[in-house]
Amino acid sequence: MTSKLMKLASQSQLSSWLSSIHPQVWIFAIGRFLSEVGTGCTLFYAPIFFVNEVGLSATSVGVALGSASISGIVGRIVGGSLADSEHWGRRRTLLLATAISAIASLVLATTNDFTILVIGSLISGLGIGFYWPAAEAVVADASEIDNRRETFAIARLADNLGLAIGIMLAGFLIAIIGSYRWLFIIDAISFLMFFGVVYAGISKTEQQQIGESEKTAHFASWMAVLSDRRFLVYIAVNIFFTIYISQIHSTLPLYFKNFVIKSTTEGFAQTTISVLFAWHLVLAIICQLPVTSFLKRCSHTLALTVSAILWGVGFGLIWVSGTASSDNLAWVALALGVFAVAIVSYTPSAASLVTELAPENQRGVYFSVNAVCWAIGSFIGHPLGGWALDQPPIITNTFWLGFPLSVLIVVVILQYLNRILPE
Numbered sequence: 001m002t003s004k005l006m007k008l009a010s011q012s013q014l015s016s017w018l019s020s021i022h023p024q025v026w027i028f029a030i031g032r033f034l035s036e037v038g039t040g041c042t043l044f045y046a047p048i049f050f051v052n053e054v055g056l057s058a059t060s061v062g063v064a065l066g067s068a069s070i071s072g073i074v075g076r077i078v079g080g081s082l083a084d085s086e087h088w089g090r091r092r093t094l095l096l097a098t099a100i101s102a103i104a105s106l107v108l109a110t111t112n113d114f115t116i117l118v119i120g121s122l123i124s125g126l127g128i129g130f131y132w133p134a135a136e137a138v139v140a141d142a143s144e145i146d147n148r149r150e151t152f153a154i155a156r157l158a159d160n161l162g163l164a165i166g167i168m169l170a171g172f173l174i175a176i177i178g179s180y181r182w183l184f185i186i187d188a189i190s191f192l193m194f195f196g197v198v199y200a201g202i203s204k205t206e207q208q209q210i211g212e213s214e215k216t217a218h219f220a221s222w223m224a225v226l227s228d229r230r231f232l233v234y235i236a237v238n239i240f241f242t243i244y245i246s247q248i249h250s251t252l253p254l255y256f257k258n259f260v261i262k263s264t265t266e267g268f269a270q271t272t273i274s275v276l277f278a279w280h281l282v283l284a285i286i287c288q289l290p291v292t293s294f295l296k297r298c299s300h301t302l303a304l305t306v307s308a309i310l311w312g313v314g315f316g317l318i319w320v321s322g323t324a325s326s327d328n329l330a331w332v333a334l335a336l337g338v339f340a341v342a343i344v345s346y347t348p349s350a351a352s353l354v355t356e357l358a359p360e361n362q363r364g365v366y367f368s369v370n371a372v373c374w375a376i377g378s379f380i381g382h383p384l385g386g387w388a389l390d391q392p393p394i395i396t397n398t399f400w401l402g403f404p405l406s407v408l409i410v411v412v413i414l415q416y417l418n419r420i421l422p423e
Contacts, residue, residue: 022142024202025151029158031197032135035098036159038105038190040166041173041183044253044277046108048270049180051254056114058254062386064117065250068125069379073372075129080368081222083134084361090141093134094198101127102191109184125375127191132371137363138202140355148355152348153292157285164281171274224362225369230420231357234350235373237304237413240406241346242377243384244311247403248339251385252318253277255396256332258389272329280336288344295345300356301418303349305411310342312407319400 050061079097082088104124111117135155143151170183225231256273295303317335321328350370358366388399 021147021151021154025139025142025154027197027201028135028138028142029154031194031201032155033158033162034197035190035194036162037166037169038187040163040281041170041190042105042108042187043163043249044167044273045170045174045180045183047250047254048257048273049183050111050117052257053180054111054113054117056117058258058386058389059383060114060386061117061254062250062383064114064121066379066382067118068121068128069375069382070125071122072125072129072375072378075126075131076133076368076371076375077129079130080133080365080371082130083137083364083368090134090138090364091198091202093130094138094202095195097127097129097131097134098191098195098198099127100130102188102195103127105184105188105191109181109188129371129375132374133364133368136351136354136367136370139351140358140363140367143355148352149292149296149348150289152351153288153344156344156347157288160281160284160288164278164285167274167278167281171271171278174270222365224359225365228357230417231354231366231369233413233417233420234353234357235369237410237417238350238370238373239376239380240410241304241307241311241350242374243381244315244377244403245343245374246378246381247315247385248280250382251389254389255318255322276332276336279333280340283337284340284344287341291341291344292348295349299418299421300349300353301414301421303345304353305414307342307345307349308407308410308414310338310345312404314338314342315400315403319397322397322400 047058047061047065050056050064051058056064075097079093082093082096083090100123104120104127107116107123108120111120139152139155140148169186173182173186174180253273256276257270295306298306314335317331317338321331321335324331354366354370355363385399388396391399
């Protein structure tokens, strides 16, 4: 009887805060879901396509994909200022971002050499750069302090659900038509659908209607961000997290496909890779709200510490999967399961922490700097992973052990951040 009452109370609490989510967040989540279906079609398959079909080396693909970070940094800096601008704002910045991203997907669909891949990656990086500061600011503007983590969790849930469906759709299409290029065309269509959702359903937020006299000049905003010691410490630790995530998106799919597993004569089949990453995202979807609710009782730094430890465990399991004499598939599935929980532990707390550190009229700029972390993480992570896969097996396997060691640095920085943050 007691357990039944507790279950009903938990369901009531969940229903209560779900109903408190701003309607614009739900509309925006629909757009993100549609966009991520297209992204899921290409995200994990792009490295396989460019190496195995186009014929580029893993290192050159890593460098080309990492080049998106260069334009991405420019996009994030400009996009953050545009998102905070009264005359431009979040909505127009998102429309610009989705249009640029659609063009990038079409360019990548025509890739047949390194040059076109770099051009497509640079355009893609610019679109992503414009997107993230405005996207995070839209969610932050529509959240309240009591439901902030849950609001960001809803947005991430839409992302992961779209990615999971996109991955399964891509695996099915490749098996039927045998062409990777169509995946990029689907991605372009999904961005155009997202454009339509933003155009029809996203309005100016209250923050953007504040008078110019009450807004900080853009230059002063950037100076304020760069002098915020607590935020800069967070940025240092966040770069580590983005490097970890970049390995899932680019290095691991190619590692599973081409790296020789001891118990077999070749790497995992394409369908197996699809199932593995679908499992990873389905688990993230299932765990997103429960993990967010559980970690809400913890400080942001403690939640991020939990995530960091899980990342270390996950990479340790990847090392085991490549060196074990049997059950390699089981070890990989376990590692991707741990990564799923690590991601859902990280994203809501990280975004909520940035929202709380940023003055309301400077959220675009703060999220711009936060998004630069992702560009830096990709710039480091993609080429680093590509280089490791081009090395002899002993170096490739040892590569994964470096990440658990780096987690020790992350935990130390987080403990320092915890001391300097206000109660």
